[in-house]
Amino acid sequence: MENDNSLFSELFGDDEDSHPGEHKSENDSVSDDILKVLQDCIVRSKHLDGFTPLKEETHVPGLALYRRALNPDLCSRYFDWLSSEYFSQTPQLGLECSQEPRLNQGMHFGSLNDANTPFGYLAELSQTLQELLPAKLCQREVMFDQAIINLYDAGEGIGDHIDLLRFADGIVGFSFGSAATMRLRPVVDASDRERAAHYAEELHDTCASEVTIRLQPGDVYALSGDARMQWTHGFPAFVDGAANVSSRRISVTLRKLQDD
Ligand SMILES: O=C(O)CCC(=O)C(=O)O
Numbered sequence: 001m002e003n004d005n006s007l008f009s010e011l012f013g014d015d016e017d018s019h020p021g022e023h024k025s026e027n028d029s030v031s032d033d034i035l036k037v038l039q040d041c042i043v044r045s046k047h048l049d050g051f052t053p054l055k056e057e058t059h060v061p062g063l064a065l066y067r068r069a070l071n072p073d074l075c076s077r078y079f080d081w082l083s084s085e086y087f088s089q090t091p092q093l094g095l096e097c098s099q100e101p102r103l104n105q106g107m108h109f110g111s112l113n114d115a116n117t118p119f120g121y122l123a124e125l126s127q128t129l130q131e132l133l134p135a136k137l138c139q140r141e142v143m144f145d146q147a148i149i150n151l152y153d154a155g156e157g158i159g160d161h162i163d164l165l166r167f168a169d170g171i172v173g174f175s176f177g178s179a180a181t182m183r184l185r186p187v188v189d190a191s192d193r194e195r196a197a198h199y200a201e202e203l204h205d206t207c208a209s210e211v212t213i214r215l216q217p218g219d220v221y222a223l224s225g226d227a228r229m230q231w232t233h234g235f236p237a238f239v240d241g242a243a244n245v246s247s248r249r250i251s252v253t254l255r256k257l258q259d260d
Pocket residue numbers: 148150158163173174233235251252253
């Protein structure tokens with residue numbers, strides 16, 4: 001993509017990750033080693049028998065979930081590489097928040113077509129897991145062209161939101177590190193009570209105002225259709241008075257920019 005950097009700045013502000021070709025520091029070469037270990041693990045995982053991802057039904061239309069999409073070894077290699085590549089300068093927080101601004105988000109723009117790269121492998125996996133995404137999305141020419149990497153330490157979360165409309169339908173999220181509860185809520189406003197009632201019916205007396213899912217490392221979820229556009233998603237900082245993530249969690253979200 002030609003305008004990667006300006007697009008990045010427009011959407012997310014300036015970030016060092018978006019400037020390729022910089023001088024390599026000592027830290028970069030440590031990161032390269034960790035990358036190599038991850039890539040070896042990816043190759044081994046492709047030949048691993050007996051580890052089967054499990055599809056789980058959800059109560060949200062358009063939300064698909066697979067448990068153990070990645071084996072535990074691969075999960076910890078991803079966690080190590082993401083930590084070192086994106087957050088090596090970010091100290092782990094306890095519950096008391098420091099006053100310092102913390103780097104808690106990384107971004108990768110560009111093709112995710114090479115399944116031998118960390119994000120390319122996740123993109124390929126998303127396409128091969130049956131019905132994770134609707135068939136028409138799996139067939140699009142460019143499946144994903146952006147990965148966002150989010151860091152959460154104990155006591156941190158992300159508010160309920162719908163991803164920017166700048167991104168196309170079909171968003172996929174992978175979880176690493178600590179388990180975490182994701183919360184989804186139908187978008188309800190004064191003009192929309194009928195649809196909310198419809199969801200209440202569909203959920204068979206479950207309260208339509210909230211669906212929660214406990215995500216484990218290695219789980220993958222996809223948001224398409226209603227789950228993408230008619231429901232918010234978020235990770236509350238606290239659940240039932242306790243920190244949602246008990247230690248560090250890192251997620252990778254794959255998205256595709258809308259065609260102009
Ligand atoms: O951490 C996650 O799994 C989700 C992050 C997210 O919703 C976002 O970056 O838009």
